[in-house]
Amino acid sequence: MAKHPTPLLDQLESGPWPSFVADLKIGAENRHKNEKGLELQIPEDVIDDLLGVLELSFKDGTTHWKHGGIVGVFGYGGGVIGRYCDQPEMFPGVAHFHTMRLNQPSGLYYTAEYLEQLCDLWDFRGSGLTNMHGSTGDIVWLGTRTEQLEEIFYELTHTYNQDLGGSGSNLRTPACCLGMSRCEFACFDAQKMCTDFTNEYQDMLHRPQFPYKFKFKFDACPNGCVAALARSDFSIVGTWKDDIQIDQEAVAAYVGGEFAPNAGAHAGRDWGKFDIQAEVIDRCPTGCMSYEGGKLTIDNKECYRCMHCINVMPRALRPGKEKGASILVGAKAPILDGAQLSSLLVPFIPAEEPFDEIKEVVENIWDWWMEEGKNRERLGETMKRLGFQKMLDACGMEADARHVQEPRTNPYIFWKEDEVPGGWDRDVEEFRKHHQR
Amino acid sequence: MPSVEFQGKNFDIDEDGFLQRFEDWCPEWVDYVKDSEGIKDLTDEHNKVIEFLQDYYKKNGIAPMVRILSKVTGYKLKHIYELFPSGPGKGACKMAGLPKPTGCV
Numbered sequence: 001m002a003k004h005p006t007p008l009l010d011q012l013e014s015g016p017w018p019s020f021v022a023d024l025k026i027g028a029e030n031r032h033k034n035e036k037g038l039e040l041q042i043p044e045d046v047i048d049d050l051l052g053v054l055e056l057s058f059k060d061g062t063t064h065w066k067h068g069g070i071v072g073v074f075g076y077g078g079g080v081i082g083r084y085c086d087q088p089e090m091f092p093g094v095a096h097f098h099t100m101r102l103n104q105p106s107g108l109y110y111t112a113e114y115l116e117q118l119c120d121l122w123d124f125r126g127s128g129l130t131n132m133h134g135s136t137g138d139i140v141w142l143g144t145r146t147e148q149l150e151e152i153f154y155e156l157t158h159t160y161n162q163d164l165g166g167s168g169s170n171l172r173t174p175a176c177c178l179g180m181s182r183c184e185f186a187c188f189d190a191q192k193m194c195t196d197f198t199n200e201y202q203d204m205l206h207r208p209q210f211p212y213k214f215k216f217k218f219d220a221c222p223n224g225c226v227a228a229l230a231r232s233d234f235s236i237v238g239t240w241k242d243d244i245q246i247d248q249e250a251v252a253a254y255v256g257g258e259f260a261p262n263a264g265a266h267a268g269r270d271w272g273k274f275d276i277q278a279e280v281i282d283r284c285p286t287g288c289m290s291y292e293g294g295k296l297t298i299d300n301k302e303c304y305r306c307m308h309c310i311n312v313m314p315r316a317l318r319p320g321k322e323k324g325a326s327i328l329v330g331a332k333a334p335i336l337d338g339a340q341l342s343s344l345l346v347p348f349i350p351a352e353e354p355f356d357e358i359k360e361v362v363e364n365i366w367d368w369w370m371e372e373g374k375n376r377e378r379l380g381e382t383m384k385r386l387g388f389q390k391m392l393d394a395c396g397m398e399a400d401a402r403h404v405q406e407p408r409t410n411p412y413i414f415w416k417e418d419e420v421p422g423g424w425d426r427d428v429e430e431f432r433k434h435h436q437r
Numbered sequence: 438m439p440s441v442e443f444q445g446k447n448f449d450i451d452e453d454g455f456l457q458r459f460e461d462w463c464p465e466w467v468d469y470v471k472d473s474e475g476i477k478d479l480t481d482e483h484n485k486v487i488e489f490l491q492d493y494y495k496k497n498g499i500a501p502m503v504r505i506l507s508k509v510t511g512y513k514l515k516h517i518y519e520l521f522p523s524g525p526g527k528g529a530c531k532m533a534g535l536p537k538p539t540g541c542v
Binding site for chain 2: 069070075077082084096207213370
């Protein structure tokens with residue numbers, strides 16, 4: 001028998017999609033049964049009370065978590081999101097309901113053994129509820145009490161060789177697409193770079209020292225499977241420099257219907273026979289492709305590397321061989337001064353271990369932003385306030401046509417004094433000699 | 438609102454052990470908090486950090502950014518963590534009696 005009636009939540013057990021309510025109820029039941037005989041370190045009815053407080057929120061349409069919460073483990077300034085229920089008498093099981101962030105493996109590959117070990121620990125010292133994974137990438141452990149934090153951290157680090165993720169005004173947990181592990185589009189080893197950067201910048205991740213949060217994300221090609229361009233202050237996106245590799249025989253197989261376009265991604269509907277002209281040539285954003293006499297040609301000088309043709313005919317077209325990455329910076333959500341996608345900073349940079357070229361850019365930007373950034377100002381906002389040129393200067397880079405989508409339309413152009421003959425010191429009397437008042 | 442008594446003084450605190458009112462701060466508070474913040478003995482360096490945080494808060498109404506705390510005290514972040522194991526926010530600000538840090542922490 002459930003501890004709290006949940007008529008509203010019960011409705012979410014119907015329908016075909018996996019129901020979080022059904023899962024929560026199974027979790028609650030399992031805690032009561034406790035078949036492994038665990039000495040549960042937080043209330044047995046934590047999940048019942050979570051359902052109860054959620055039902056109450058459904059009923060009155062408002063949250064029942066208190067504002068904020070500052071808890072953590074010694075040595076770190078982040079990693080745990082403290083949370084307290086605002087009805088602790090009614091729902092004592094979730095009076096404390098802190099979230100712990102665990103740094104996930106790049107690409108989210110696991111073994112059952114590892115996940116089971118983590119689950120054993122979390123069942124014992126936490127609620128048993130998780131979020132796989134948080135938007136930034138962390139394994140998220142939902143709900144434990146303050147006294148358990150150091151206990152869990154000790155066990156994680158000593159037994160499982162597993163660290164916490166980031167939170168606060170620091171480097172958040174980096175994330176990547178699954179890259180070369182199982183994608184023929186990958187232009188660099190996104191997982192390796194993600195792991196390398198995570199290890200290199202541990203201090204920035206665990207001890208907040210920035211004006212505000214800062215995120216890395218690594219996409220191995222412009223398809224953006226980890227959405228680096230939209231969800232990271234420093235977005236690394238794989239690309240190539242030379243020609244797209246064409247296999248004409250495979251092109252013929254697409255035209256002949258032996259290979260399904262987009263690897264069969266649109267098989268759920270009849271779109272007619274594959275038409276290379278309509279679906280590839282005419283859709284190329286730069287119009288740099290042609291298909292004549294059964295031969296596909298690409299004017300690679302005019303190619304944006306948008307991925308469309310490669311996405312449509314993955315067995316016939318491949319990224320070039322001279323691979324690397326672009327760096328884009330400044331993406332952020334709307335608060336405070338509006339949403340931003342990242343802006344192109346470095347069109348092409350080598351992306352091979354030990355990634356020194358990219359790290360140099362990172363560290364130049366940090367030096368600048370840590371000094372100039374205002375309290376709680378994202379990098380994208382610092383760029384807006386001080387200007388893109390200032391960031392180029394900080395990185396020691398020359399401006400390039402590729403830095404803009406279009407040149408400015410307003411004429412409010414600043415010049416440096418030393419660029420202007422005669423400088424800024426002028427004598428009005430001198431001017432009056434030629435121009436009467 | 439929970440309250441604690443220590444060496445004859447009463448302190449109103451929140452769940453995270455932060456003082457509810459900055460005006461309630463007194464040297465006994467520091468003595469009371471230090472154990473739970475992993476600090477054995479208070480040194481002049483601890484006091485320097487605490488005093489600066491309080492001065493800054495009184496003048497500006499907010500806690501200083503980490504960078505400013507480092508610059509003024511001359512202590513690198515690493516050293517601040519050596520002094521206050523749970524860091525400048527949870528450790529030093531709590532001991533100095535400043536309000537609990539907020540935002541996306």
